[in-house]
Amino acid sequence: MPCKGRTPHSELPDIPNVLTHELSEQDHQRLKFQRNIGVSAHIDSGKTTLTERILYYTGRIKDIHEVRGRDAVGAKMDSMDLEREKGITIQSAATFCDWEATSAETGEKQKFAINIIDTPGHVDFTIEVERALRVLDGAILVLCAVAGVQSQTTTVDRQMRRYNVPRISFVNKMDRPGANPWRIVQQIRTKLHKPAAAVQIPIGTEDQFRGVVDLVHWRAIYNEGLKGVDVVVKDEIPADLIDLAKEKRQELIEALSDVDDEIGDIVLADELPSNRQIQDAIRRATVSCKFSPVFIGSAVKNTAVQPLLDGVCDYLPGPNEKEVLARDIEQPADGPPVHLVPAEKAPLVGLAFKLEESRFGQLTYMRVYQGTLRRSGMIYNARTGKKVKVPRLVRMHSNEMEDIDFIGPGEICAIFGVECSSGDTFTDGTTSLSMASTSMYVPEPVISLAIQMKGLETPNFSRALNRFQREDPTFKVHFDPVSKETIISGMGELHLEIYVERMRREYNIDCTTGKPRVAFRETISQEADFDYTHKKQTGGAGQYAKVIGHISPLNQPGEPDTGKEGEFVNQVMGGNIPSNFIPAVEKGFFEALQKGTLSGNPVTGVRFTLSDGQYHIVDSSELAFRIAGIQAFRTAFKGARPVILEPVMTVEVVAPTEFQSVVIAGLNTRRGTIVDSEVRDDEFVCTAEVALNDMFGYSNQLRGSTQGKGLRQCCDFDFELQNHQQVLPSLQKELEEAYQKQLAAQHSKK
Numbered sequence: 001m002p003c004k005g006r007t008p009h010s011e012l013p014d015i016p017n018v019l020t021h022e023l024s025e026q027d028h029q030r031l032k033f034q035r036n037i038g039v040s041a042h043i044d045s046g047k048t049t050l051t052e053r054i055l056y057y058t059g060r061i062k063d064i065h066e067v068r069g070r071d072a073v074g075a076k077m078d079s080m081d082l083e084r085e086k087g088i089t090i091q092s093a094a095t096f097c098d099w100e101a102t103s104a105e106t107g108e109k110q111k112f113a114i115n116i117i118d119t120p121g122h123v124d125f126t127i128e129v130e131r132a133l134r135v136l137d138g139a140i141l142v143l144c145a146v147a148g149v150q151s152q153t154t155t156v157d158r159q160m161r162r163y164n165v166p167r168i169s170f171v172n173k174m175d176r177p178g179a180n181p182w183r184i185v186q187q188i189r190t191k192l193h194k195p196a197a198a199v200q201i202p203i204g205t206e207d208q209f210r211g212v213v214d215l216v217h218w219r220a221i222y223n224e225g226l227k228g229v230d231v232v233v234k235d236e237i238p239a240d241l242i243d244l245a246k247e248k249r250q251e252l253i254e255a256l257s258d259v260d261d262e263i264g265d266i267v268l269a270d271e272l273p274s275n276r277q278i279q280d281a282i283r284r285a286t287v288s289c290k291f292s293p294v295f296i297g298s299a300v301k302n303t304a305v306q307p308l309l310d311g312v313c314d315y316l317p318g319p320n321e322k323e324v325l326a327r328d329i330e331q332p333a334d335g336p337p338v339h340l341v342p343a344e345k346a347p348l349v350g351l352a353f354k355l356e357e358s359r360f361g362q363l364t365y366m367r368v369y370q371g372t373l374r375r376s377g378m379i380y381n382a383r384t385g386k387k388v389k390v391p392r393l394v395r396m397h398s399n400e401m402e403d404i405d406f407i408g409p410g411e412i413c414a415i416f417g418v419e420c421s422s423g424d425t426f427t428d429g430t431t432s433l434s435m436a437s438t439s440m441y442v443p444e445p446v447i448s449l450a451i452q453m454k455g456l457e458t459p460n461f462s463r464a465l466n467r468f469q470r471e472d473p474t475f476k477v478h479f480d481p482v483s484k485e486t487i488i489s490g491m492g493e494l495h496l497e498i499y500v501e502r503m504r505r506e507y508n509i510d511c512t513t514g515k516p517r518v519a520f521r522e523t524i525s526q527e528a529d530f531d532y533t534h535k536k537q538t539g540g541a542g543q544y545a546k547v548i549g550h551i552s553p554l555n556q557p558g559e560p561d562t563g564k565e566g567e568f569v570n571q572v573m574g575g576n577i578p579s580n581f582i583p584a585v586e587k588g589f590f591e592a593l594q595k596g597t598l599s600g601n602p603v604t605g606v607r608f609t610l611s612d613g614q615y616h617i618v619d620s621s622e623l624a625f626r627i628a629g630i631q632a633f634r635t636a637f638k639g640a641r642p643v644i645l646e647p648v649m650t651v652e653v654v655a656p657t658e659f660q661s662v663v664i665a666g667l668n669t670r671r672g673t674i675v676d677s678e679v680r681d682d683e684f685v686c687t688a689e690v691a692l693n694d695m696f697g698y699s700n701q702l703r704g705s706t707q708g709k710g711l712r713q714c715c716d717f718d719f720e721l722q723n724h725q726q727v728l729p730s731l732q733k734e735l736e737e738a739y740q741k742q743l744a745a746q747h748s749k750k
């Protein structure tokens with residue numbers, strides 16, 4: 001039996017308490033029965049449908065409404081009109097509920113408090129997933145029992161790894177023809193590289209699916225009654241499933257023995273672990289992110305959702321089991337991190353992770369990591385040092401709110417009327433801790449378009465754009481002085497389309513938009529020196545600044561672009577440039593990055609090393625050094641073999657097998673590189689890498705080449721950003737010429 005990679009029991013997350021506060025017995029009791037979880041997955045896997053069932057079974061909502069259901073009410077968590085109309089989740093929504101988990105051994109019930117965040121699946125709204133996962137302790141990764149691991153599942157998997165979020169997997173849509181949980185378990189292992197094993201097997205298939213066999217506690221669980229409310233547990237397993245259940249329980253034990261010492265030792269001794277030992281091992285391995293137990297069910301058919309909820313309580317960690325780090329801002333930046341302790345009596349530390357504009361002012365979602373947040377209490381913003389009063393404190397239930405007086409550590413809440421930015425840390429002023437260093441990953445926009453208000457511009461136009469920018473860090477607005485246009489940029493056409501539509505609905509502003517354009521970037525491919533003197537003598541005080549150094553690529557040759565804007569390194573010795581002028585050079589460098597000289601697009605991936613320079617006692621100023629920084633960069637840029645980069649997407653097309661050759665031919669004409677293809681039953685899945693610039697109009701082409709059948713019924717495709725790659729020389733030439741023409745036109749107008 002392989003022993004590699006096991007988690008010894010003793011190595012499970014051990015949270016050193018470097019603060020003077022310790023968890024009290026009361027804290028332990030509260031945290032043991034609390035869960036903060038996210039529901040994440042590829043688009044259309046059934047996250048919202050599943051959350052609707054969870055809310056219904058926990059008594060949080062009185063009835064079930066379907067996404068795109070006939071009653072036209074829509075699911076609770078899709079509260080925006082646009083979400084209900086389009087049947088997609090756009091914003092993540094938070095809610096909470098209580099679940100009485102039943103102990104499989106004693107039958108005793110224990111109440112758990114669960115905070116849930118339902119996140120969008122569409123790649124255009126990926127920032128919502130990013131923010132949610134950052135503050136959650138665990139997650140349910142939903143997969144479709146037919147489609148399995150899809151492109152966005154891989155993205156969510158990466159996001160979960162980035163924030164060390166333990167997850168249980170839920171293979172949904174077991175009622176669908178062609179549902180195959182074993183293929184999905186295998187895909188979790190091979191495509192997501194996550195050790196996993198099923199903890200259940202299905203009872204009945206497709207439309208006969210009516211329950212599951214619990215492999216851990218060796219029992220059968222059925223859903224009966226209206227909307228599956230009655231959970232019927234039987235010790236007897238259907239006779240025709242006993243062999244399969246034995247095989248899959250053995251598979252579970254073997255998978256656990258690879259990641260858990262205790263089970264590994266039992267297996268090595270040729271013994272069989274008890275149900276309790278298996279359950280404990282699943283918990284240890286899941287909490288330490290070494291394993292994912294796989295549950296199965298059908299949200300829409302109300303089957304096996306309650307056992308999944310028991311699984312959330314049994315296997316996902318409480319707030320005290322996940323390591324959360326902060327930094328003491330009064331200590332040097334490279335000082336040791338501080339472990340936060342979710343003790344009620346510890347100094348308050350909370351993180352503002354999401355902002356929303358509401359009728360009552362800014363609504364700030366906050367995760368309280370330690371201490372207690374109180375209504376009317378004073379809180380300090382660790383970034384700005386500002387002290388504010390909490391005028392209103394609420395718990396969110398989708399778009400509804402419940403006023404509360406205080407909230408303890410490990411909880412999620414929202415506060416009103418407190419101006420701040422996303423990612424700000426709040427304390428009670430008795431501690432200098434900040435969570436800013438654990439900042440969130442924000443992907444760069446890949447698409448942009450010009451936007452103009454129909455008729456005369458009103459203040460609402462910029463008000464709306466400002467608000468969207470504050471709420472969503474992946475949505476950016478800038479004014480292009482060359483074309484004199486307002487440009488909005490984002491993660492995809494749908495992302496921008498939604499904002500244009502929201503301007504119309506929420507601000508009564510009709511806009512015309514230009515053609516979507518790819519957000520190209522520029523970078524350099526070799527090092528180049530600079531020795532630049534900015535000198536101006538026009539009567540009165542002159543301007544003098546000399547800077548010497550070099551620029552170099554941030555990414556190694558052949559490495560994909562990391563999207564990091566730039567890095568400034570100061571190596572000036574002996575005061576050749578006084579230290580108060582250095583930030584001005586840095587400012588100039590970052591300003592120059594905003595607009596490359598090849599095509600006018602932003603420059604990324606450049607390190608600017610300032611090694612020497614000169615100043616003049618009278619004529620040097622911050623302005624002179626800023627201009628020198630800009631010009632030094634621009635001159636060196638020309639000699640550093642600059643290139644234009646374009647976003648390359650991973651495209652996944654699902655289509656009936658009869659269209660395999662036309663789909664592949666279509667991708668080839670768009671210069672796509674096929675990286676994977678798989679045939680399952682009567683459909684095939686093809687994964688390719690294609691430049692985003694070559695993807696415009698693809699949905700129409702796909703629809704056309706598949707004989708006019710609707711995309712949804714027939715073929716489907718999805719794409720997400722893979723990386724940025726150098727454009728073909730012909731395209732680079734075209735973009736450079738277009739930019740020169742634009743500059744010349746602007747010049748002649750002057």
Ligand SMILES: Nc1nc2c(ncn2[C@@H]2O[C@H](COP(=O)(O)OP(=O)(O)OP(=O)(O)O)[C@@H](O)[C@H]2O)c(=O)[nH]1
Binds near residue numbers: 046068088
């Ligand atoms: N057959 C079947 N369909 C389901 C099941 N669960 C959800 N669906 C359907 O799948 C579609 C998508 O469901 P949603 O709950 O909106 O999926 P989602 O993952 O929240 O979607 P986004 O948030 O837009 O990514 C809807 O038409 C659901 O009715 C299921 O268990 N079986």
